[in-house]
Amino acid sequence: MTPANQLPRTIYHCEHKHRPSDCFGKDAAKKQLWVKAVKEAEKSDIRVREFIISPLEHRIFLVLEAPTFEAVEHAFGSVKTLGEMSITPVLDGSFFEQ
Numbered sequence: 001m002t003p004a005n006q007l008p009r010t011i012y013h014c015e016h017k018h019r020p021s022d023c024f025g026k027d028a029a030k031k032q033l034w035v036k037a038v039k040e041a042e043k044s045d046i047r048v049r050e051f052i053i054s055p056l057e058h059r060i061f062l063v064l065e066a067p068t069f070e071a072v073e074h075a076f077g078s079v080k081t082l083g084e085m086s087i088t089p090v091l092d093g094s095f096f097e098q
Helices: 028-043 069-082
Strands: 010-017 047-054 059-066 084-090
Touching (some): 010 069, 028 047, 028 059, 028 069, 059 069
Antiparallel strands (some): 010 059, 010 084
């Protein structure tokens, strides 16, 4: 439940993936784009709930809580140059709850 003095927030599931041939794991400059994106998220009132990496599959998963989609796009738009990125609004909780 959102407190009366706080705007409603949306939860987003983000997935980044890239080809092994485009991997930036050993490229400090490209990895820095992710560091900057997370710092920008904090400045944009985005809470990074989860930041999980699957190095064998060359995928990064994020769960974000943000005031707007535009804020997410602003913070993480630069990392889209490193591969494919999907940003999907999701619901908090279980589908099976009554």
